[in-house]
Amino acid sequence: MTSAPVEPATGAAPERHSCEAIAWLDEVAPEQAVACGGAKMGRLAELLASGVQVPQGFAVTVDAYRRHCRESGLDGRIDEVLAGLGTGPTDAEVEQASAAIRELFTATPMSEHLAGRLTEAYEELCLRCVDVNVPVAVRSSATGEDAADASFAGIFDTYLGVSGIERVLESVRRCWGSLFTARALAYRLRRGISHHDMPIAVGVIELIHARASGVAFSVHPVTGKRDRIVVETSWGWGEAIVQGLVDPDHVEIGKADGRVLRYDVAHKKIVSAFDFAVGAVTEIEMPAKLADRRVLDDEQIGAIAAAVISIEEHYGHPVDVEWVIGRHRRAGDPVCIVQTRPVTTAESEPAVSTAPAYDPVALAQKYLFSGRPIPGR
């Protein structure tokens, strides 16, 4: 399971424009990565450039999406559907419009040129991974501000375990179409945002064969405490965790010394596993012998914490990440990061924490004289 490029990109690339259809994670200039590959893929490129282990892969760029819509006539047909909505459409009307537009995406083939570029890139990825029809994750990678990114979290499509160029092409078109899910559509209508202002890129990345996966926060997502890293994990791929289908193991790690502060083993009922018959990662019942077993050992926890800390340092603000431990990872190897975002939910403490000494006056104020019951009582 190698992530470093087998061969570095050939010397000085002639001229690199953001308008190229394909942008490799290890080739795109980090400062252009987000504009060109969307937030999700752009950040992976930034991470790679900063030395973090990420899967191999490329983005089908924002520009490729735009050209596809323009040249295939999709733009006009989409506008037609949207115009029919008028002002203040009902939920059902939005649903209908969404279904119609997504159908348009499925039915509209890519230009030969684009399909050719994508095929070329996929073959290159197979070569890099030393695999035939390498299974990949096809992930929507939206553009727009972080806030919008957060509001749209999980709303756009992701396909795990896509194998073979035909399926890859189909999955890319579906991801494009997912820019028009009813929820996204309703959001933009409410805010008066044009879909032209938030085009979408799609990532095609090597599927890491996950032994365990999870999410990790460089700040406590609920209390906002920045002195710890919080990890949630289960066996297999991370989809069941991200979608809230499984109650994951919960781990907290002290940031200053990397000590495991707590490890709560959960009863994990569902697992995201690769279904070879279907050719995709799907959610199935967790094998009984794994359900109550502790997922991570201390070495693995340490590797996750190290990655999270370096990513937080790189960005200079709290982050959450999705990580994977591949089947062939050995102790001492880094874990693989498949996604990262700035943490926007937690009401985080000031970055430079003001000396957290024991202050009986402040504590008495906080707990005794606040008119609120003492926590835990």
Add this chain to the structure above:
Amino acid sequence: MANVVPVDAYSTGEWYPGYKPEYFDMPWIVDPAGPFRPGDENSFWFLDFHWSRGLTPLGSTLWSGDGYCWGTQHAAESLPLPPGRGVTARFAGTHLYGSALPETDPREIEARAGRIATNLPHFLTNYRSIWESGRDELENTWSYFRGIDFTQVRGDDLPTLLGQSRRYHKRAMEIHFGVMYPMLANFLGFYGACADMGINPNEIGKFLQGEDTKIMETDRKLYDLALAARAAGLEPVFEAHDGGQLRDALARHGGAASVWLTEFDAFLQIYGYRAEATCDVGVPSWIEDNTIPLDLVKTFLQRKDPHDFDRAAANAMAEREEAIENARAGLTREEQAVFDAGLASNQEANFPWWQDDHNYYIDLKVMLPLRWGCQELANRVKADHQDDMLYLFWPELRDVATGDKPYDANLRSLVDARRQYFDHWHHRRGEMPKVLGTIPEAVEDPILIEIFGLNPQSIRAVQNPDAAAQTTITGVAAAKGTARGIARILQSSDELHRLEPGSILVCESTSPNWTPAFGKIAGAVCDGGGMLSHAAIVGREYGVPTVTATGIATMSINDGDEVEVDGTSGTVTVLTRAADVAPSAVGSAPEVPA
């Protein structure tokens, strides 16, 4: 929506026969004590477990006035407590209800917060010298009274001596609450910080346990006396007699028993100046009445497996160290710094320890000089009973002492009537509402929660009309472990002799005068009392499974019921009602309470 329990039945203006409102004329700061008055239903009142016997006229006025309405309000002003102004008191018959006095003016609260920001650190830095100088001042005053032969005091000087005795109590309460409030503030701040750092609140009480107190020392010495009695072959004497007859029986027995009595008297000279009550002039000391300490020796002797004080203390210390280590392991380095500093501060000014230890110096003996003065005066005026003066109000007592008013037939019949009034209400204790007035869903005052156990669960429980029928009751899991046994419902520590080895103690709440009971009971259940209550602290020290703050244990459990106390989960289950318990299970015929 808040439930209101009317106070009408108690705010009739009627009180002790011959009562006049001016009998409560004494300095107060925010709110004066008195019988319930109209309008009191707007506040929240809780039945105060410290005085479950009821209080005599002298006891009620002096405690409520000089204790609660001077001592707590004085301390709450001088620290100050930002949103709280101390405690006030009302009487329903002879029974005292307390209420916390809130400060609601935001500007005032802010000003007070500014003052505590200066005063609390100063107190904590100087805690040892502040507490020790207060304690020494009181011990000096105590020595002064011990040096006086009350029978030899000139008649002119007796009123002065009575005044000095009252001032001793009042000053003690200034020191008591002046130390208690800042210590409690520090402890609860630490407590809150621990809970916020994810430490299980049930563990927090353990961090400060295992420090020896004068109260525990007393128990050990008493236990040594029991072992000495056994060694001297006196067990049959103790078996054959009750506490009330034991002294005479031992004297008659002579020989080894006389030697033992000499040892016992030497013990009493050090540890016997303690009344079986908190600041109640109406209750004798162990020296005045040997019944309780002799009964305690007797029950220690009944215990088949002797209580190992050293092992219990070692266990408490080991449990403490383990709890601290476990808690620290789950904290980040930054949190450990806060925890360690907070723990050090609280180990230096150890509230749970002080909460037990100070009773030896203050609560259990501070009313004794006034009691001696009252008894001496009773002798001199040839009162019908030695405790007649306790049924006078302070202005009446002063007048009798100065001779301004003769202790004549009028006063004597008034005292009789008041004695009957006291007895009448004494018997009604079990039916007194636990709470009165406007009952909030939750109490915010940490003292009421942690010491009185008025948490939302117990407040709900006491409002349950079917409390008496409950067979499963819940409360605060105060001391871990599980025990089964026969329940003994005790109204006050006067009834401690009814406990047998292995009994389950059920009462409103315990105070330090109950401590010896923990050497022989199997479990304890209280209506009130939080994690910082006496029962919780002593239960942990003695390893006795204890559940507090049930609200209704004395109502739901009957004397003689077989119950199970789960001090780990905070649950008490009535297994078999008294009527169905096989006589053999009850053990050697328990005495019927007098």
